[in-house]
Amino acid sequence: MEKITSIKNDKIKELRKLYQKKYRKSKSQFILEGLRLIRGAYKSGANLELIFLTEEYYEKHKTESFIINNEDKFVYVSANLIEEVADTNNPQEIIAVVNEPQTSIDEVLDKEYILVIDRIQDPGNMGTIFRTAAAAGFQSILITKGSVDVFNLKVLRSSVGAIYSLPFVKDIELEELTESFKESPLSIYAADLNTDNYYNEISYQKPLALVIGNEAGGIRPEILELADHKLKIPLKSNIESLNAGVAAGVIMFKIAEN
């Protein structure tokens, strides 16, 4: 069995490049570390390209169906090497290269409950919003350019696998989004602090798109002006805003009651 031990090996060089956002984008691939995330992705139908692991790791897990069914993708490496490459502090001796799911904007727009994310910056918020959207029954997600990379490891961890649960398109340009909105039959609902309409006093008409904006700046005006309804959550105790993930959750589950 061939085992890679050198950081100069071509496969390792390629793997290390994928830790940079720019390179992930050009290759349409991303990285998962650790069995829990990789197995979750596999079970949800993710398209695994390569799996780097140590022989010791293989021996310990070889009776698992996930391991049995993916042997053709294995690349054996030394423990030192995997530790050097991995992002996690306690590397779990297994790293996968995954091909991005390919979804068209038309496919995403052809749903009844669509979430639109405009420039969310925090990886934890992005992952949490994915997880919550899937749980609330939203069926697809559009993400504008300027948002944190969905395939950032922190996002993947906080999404707890939810990014495989529903189709999404990322890096949407502002103009592409506004043109799509103009042409679509969607009712557009926009979360916005500058309105007097409360989220729980609106009747929601599907097919709908709910737009959630940047943590500090909210939704861009070009998108806001296309909204059929602006809405906000009433806040007490002089609290000025909610965490973006919580705000999105409160509104999405209100919509789910419909």
Next chain:
Amino acid sequence: MEKITSIKNDKIKELRKLYQKKYRKSKSQFILEGLRLIRGAYKSGANLELIFLTEEYYEKHKTESFIINNEDKFVYVSANLIEEVADTNNPQEIIAVVNEPQTSIDEVLDKEYILVIDRIQDPGNMGTIFRTAAAAGFQSILITKGSVDVFNLKVLRSSVGAIYSLPFVKDIELEELTESFKESPLSIYAADLNTDNYYNEISYQKPLALVIGNEAGGIRPEILELADHKLKIPLKSNIESLNAGVAAGVIMFKIAEN
């Protein structure tokens, strides 16, 4: 003007000890770093004990009312020293020692909307839950022993000042909580995955206590068995659970609609 430059100075030694949870607890004090957090605490009525800052920092901000009104608490230190002591990567040249708010369990229980937190572990979740509870109109919080320290800097940052917005008691022993529940007129609502009752199909009777449990293990059975109502959030797309902060937010804002 006296300026401390040595890490062996007694005031600096005391300050450094407060970065340990054990010491914070025995002194009933905690630390805030950076103008935004300290000013927010001051405006919300926090009891500031000492403020460590550099002369340069003072010169830059001396026209601010917060600075003018707290000069009696100032301790001038060198920039190197504040950088060595501070937890933040980009120290903001100002650190405050704050006295813990003193609240009795009876005061916390004498409200109509009470949140009970049973062993929440993640600092981000704890801070977010505080912020959301205040925003949703909850009036007090009980926190059981085994939860993350509320005065942990990460909690304080994600609470965005909300810990000064409502009275709370922490480190409640399990037995103290269950005895309080038995003696109180509160209706107890417990978020629990093992129930068929949905949170949006229950009528909420005040005075009430909503109990939120540990991220992985939920609410302890001794508390659960005192609940008048167990409730859960319906989840789609095979999502097994929500982030604890999101789940708490969805339920608290549902209760706030009452």
